[in-house]
Amino acid sequence: MSPCTFGIEEEYLLVDLATGRVLAAPSRAVDRCCRTALGSWFSEEMFCSQVEVASPVFETLHQARAFFTQQRQRLSQALAGEGVGLYGAASHPSAQWLRQRPRSAPHYRQLFDDYQLVARRSLVNGLHVHVGIPAGLDRMQLINRVLYWLPLLLSLSTSSPYWGGQDTGYMSYRRALCGEWPHMGLPEPLPDWSAYERYRALLQRTESLAEDGDFWWAIRPSRRFPTIELRICDGCPRLEDALAIAGLFRHLVERALGGYACPACREMRWVTQENYWRALRQGRLATFIGVEGQQPVSAEGWLAQLETKCPAETVDAERSFAQARRILCEGTSADRQRAAYALAREQGLNDREALRTVVKHGMDDQMQ
DSSP, X not given: OOOOOEEEEEEEEEEETTTOOBOSSOOHHHHHHHHHHHGGGEEEOSBTTEEEEEOOXXXXXXXXXXXXXXXXXXXXXXXXXXXXXXXXXXXXXXOOGXXXXXXXXXXXXXXXXXXXXXXXXXXXXXXXXXXXXXXXXXXXXXXXXXXXXXXXXXXXXXXBOEETTEEOXXXXXXXXXXXXXXXXXXXXXXXXXXXXXXXXXXXXXXXXXXXXXXXXOSEEEOSSSSEEEEEEEEOOSSHHHHHHHHHHHHHHHHXXXXXXXXXXXXXXXXXXXXHHHHHHHHGGGSEEEOSSTTOEEEXXXXXXXXXXXXXXXXXXXXXXXXXXXXXXXXXXXXXXXXXXXXHHHHTTOOHHHHHHHHHHHHHHHTTO
């Protein structure tokens, strides 16, 4: 089987370089700067202070690395002339989210009208990975085959420990915020595409979902592209972390296409939900429920189980596993943010100054 193609979407908040604050209402010059720098790869997000870079289709991680290195640098350099920087972690530690201006496009106006404060609070950045699926294959069946491993991918990406000026106690508070939305957790336990279509038709028939509405599940079949889209992960300031997650997800899907599936048992959904909670709460430091025998396992041990079940068969997969091991050993962005805050406080900075240090550290992380 030939390797699957894939694409990546990264989200960033626009911040004032002098203060580290999220821009409540970026100027037209800043908006024009983003659109000019990114060209066709620019995509709007829910807030005026947020942009998305939507990649072309890739065949290798080398292509993805070259593209995002260039786009990150190009956008950062263009914005620097306006005194603005990019913040790619999943949550800004002290953003005043109530002051953020929603986008004016009809789609976003409808979102804010329908979901009110839940939408206003969703000032967060995610990492989305699309993997192309051959025509005629049941994408819901493929999702079910890889679903169990998604909390592991979340634990590799955690970057949202701070919110509203406080340490939330979560490694991914973004995913806690996502839980406030309908259709944004784990996908419904639908066995195949036929069940997916019946479920979607029921929601549309009962006016629970618009005709052109979408699910925002942690993993979903894309309606725009012939792909499976990973949505569970926090934004990753370090590009190599994002690439490792993309590589692991593509590897998982490729193995699923080859027939791999987690052991089928009625408890697997319960186990996945529990591991999801543990990942967003404690990230790489959590003890998870292993793939066989439901034994306790560390994140490192869980990754080793994945490598045993789905051994690397390509250079990209090998490098992704190696980087994932490095992340679990050295820490994620959430770990580094907490370390930066603690060090700043030890050096005598007050709470506000320490949080500003966290912002600067996150922006410096993006240059690695």
